[in-house]
Amino acid sequence: DGGITQSPKYLFRKEGQNVTLSCEQNLNHDAMYWYRQDPGQGLRLIYYSQIVNDFQKGDIAEGYSVSREKKESFPLTVTSAQKNPTAFYLCASSMGWGNQPQHFGDGTRLSIL
Amino acid sequence: QQPVQSPQAVILREGEDAVINCSSSKALYSVHWYRQKHGEAPVFLMILLKGGEQKGHEKISASFNEKKQQSSLYLTASQLSYSGTYFCGTEGGSNYKLTFGKGTLLTVNP
Numbered sequence: 001d002g003g004i005t006q007s008p009k010y011l012f013r014k015e016g017q018n019v020t021l022s023c024e025q026n027l028n029h030d031a032m033y034w035y036r037q038d039p040g041q042g043l044r045l046i047y048y049s050q051i052v053n054d055f056q057k058g059d060i061a062e063g064y065s066v067s068r069e070k071k072e073s074f075p076l077t078v079t080s081a082q083k084n085p086t087a088f089y090l091c092a093s094s095m096g097w098g099n100q101p102q103h104f105g106d107g108t109r110l111s112i113l
Numbered sequence: 114q115q116p117v118q119s120p121q122a123v124i125l126r127e128g129e130d131a132v133i134n135c136s137s138s139k140a141l142y143s144v145h146w147y148r149q150k151h152g153e154a155p156v157f158l159m160i161l162l163k164g165g166e167q168k169g170h171e172k173i174s175a176s177f178n179e180k181k182q183q184s185s186l187y188l189t190a191s192q193l194s195y196s197g198t199y200f201c202g203t204e205g206g207s208n209y210k211l212t213f214g215k216g217t218l219l220t221v222n223p
């Protein structure tokens with residue numbers, strides 16, 4: 001059954017700590033995305049990758065980093081530089097780049113301890 | 114720039130109709146519509162491309178008026194399963210990045 005798997009479902013971060021959110025897809029999609037969702041704010045783009053070994057900053061990239069070493073994987077690291085990391089994080093993928101439906105994972109909820 | 118959705122929230126009785134609007138201050142090349150149920154992943158509904166076409170998905174359809182830089186989502190004879198938050202995502206440049214609106218919360222009651 002093809003889809004996008006995000007883990008963990010819930011994550012807690014201590015002060016000064018970096019945490020990594022996992023996103024894996026078995027849809028053979030080229031493009032992958034990370035969004036942040038805050039209550040009442042919609043989805044805001046953090047980073048996106050059109051193809052393996054390439055990625056670009058989205059609208060709110062500060063305090064985040066990503067890698068795309070494999071087609072199926074696009075992990076997001078929330079660094080200590082992100083001062084307000086509490087949010088719901090969604091990973092998505094699409095077959096190609098441009099006017100393609102995006103398929104979303106079930107999300108990771110990150111909170112500060 | 115983030116598109117503006119209206120209304121912010123709407124409550125319906127089963128069987129009633131609703132319209133959700135999505136407006137942008139800049140020229141649009143495409144509009145995407147997604148529905149998200151509480152605590153779940155957003156689910157793709159449809160894409161409308163430049164050209165003013167109207168698309169349908171079950172009893173949900175949408176239109177795209179590129180001159181007015183807006184799209185509308187029409188929900189006909191609403192069902193309980195239609196409850197959720199509806200987001201529009203707009204693409205207005207050559208890089209195909211989507212910018213999402215803040216969402217419209219739709220509640221369908223029996």
